[in-house]
Amino acid sequence: MVLLLFVDLDAELAALRPLGGFxxxxxxxxxxxxxxxxxxxxGETQPEVHPDPLMLRVRKVADGIRAPEAxxxxxxxxxxLAARLWSVALxxxxxxxxxxxxxxxxxRWDPEATAPDDLWLTEVRPGTDLAAAVLVGHLRPLGAALRxxxxxxxGLLRGNAASALAGAARQLERWAAAHDRPEAAARARALTAGLLAHPDLAGAGRFLPSGGFRRRSCCLYYRVPAGGVCGDCCFPSPPRSSPRAPSG
Structure with a gap:
């Protein structure tokens, strides 16, 4: 569990603006x-706006990338969505x-929108536990709903969550280096290391000496037409012999 010391949050979370839309x-x-x-x-509450926003999002993604299977x-x-939540929280x-x-x-979530217009927080109030905020509060029920x-x-979902966290951390560290904020970079590194050791993510991937990240599973993007493999994929090149990617 990663605990943080409480400090005041402003109502608009204005400190996030320089980091960019994501x-x-x-x-x-x-x-x-x-x-x-x-x-x-x-599926934790009864939808009042759209009967199945998650399926709507998956369909939109499928159309956008021409996914060969759901x-x-x-x-x-x-x-x-994991990347958006990790970016905000981290x-x-x-x-x-x-x-x-x-x-x-x-x-609130707009499944048809992109960052930064997809997520709206209706009330800004303090939280203390980063793992509980994202891993437990969101990624567990999100993964269960999708499965x-x-x-x-x-293992695929664990790899997605770990990869999304690592990507947010790298972006944040690059920003911190460019804006002379070493304390922010150090905090991001420490928090990310702690989160990757959490039982929900342990063993899903690791940082490389080069600073890159290598996950143990594949997100399946290689199955998209002309998709190739991602930079942190467990495969060095798109697999050809097996229709199923390793799940970790």
């Missing part, structure tokens, strides 16, 4: 239209020293 979390004003809560997408789109959709942890309460009932619909291996 790290932003809308808090001011209202979404352009009624949006479901992430708790609706996970599980490929589901994996990419999972990694994309950015807050590194720059504020704490994270806001990201209860899935408080976070109830699509044949996704647990």
């Amino acid at each position: 790290f932003l979390l809308r808090t001011a004003g209202r979404p352009p239209r009624p949006l479901p809560a992430l708790a609706d997408a996970y 599980r490929v789109a589901a994996s990419i959709a999972h990694q994309g 950015g807050c942890a590194a720059l504020y020293g704490t994270v806001p309460d990201l209860d899935p009932r408080l976070v 109830a619909r699509y044949p996704l291996a647990p």
Whole structure:
């Protein structure tokens, strides 16, 4: 468990703005239209806006990447949402020293939008545990909801979560180096190392001496037409002999 010391969070989470759109979390004003809560997408609450926002997102991803099968789109959709949540939470942890309460009932989600207009936090209040905020509060129920619909291996989802975390950490460290914020980089590194040792992520991947990250499973992107392999893939090149990727 990664615990953080509490400091005040401003109502607009303005410290995240310099990090770029992928790290932003809308808090001011209202979404352009009624949006479901992430708790609706996970099946934790009864949707009031869209009957199945998660399936809507997977279908949108499938159309965008021309996915040859639904599980490929589901994996990419999972990694994309995981990356957004990690970026917001890790950015807050590194720059504020704490994270806001990201209860899935408080976070509104537009499954048809892209960052930074996809996530809206309806109330900014303090949280303390980064692992609980993202791993337990979001990625566990998100993974369960996706696996109830699509044949996704647990190891694949663990790899997606670890890869998304590592990507957010690398982006944050690059920003910190460019803006002379060594304390933010050090905090991001320490938090990321702790999270990768969490039981939900342990063994899913590791940082390389070069600074890159290598996961133990594949997100299936290689199955997209002309997709190739990602930079942190367990495969050095797209596999040809087996239709199934390792699950970790």
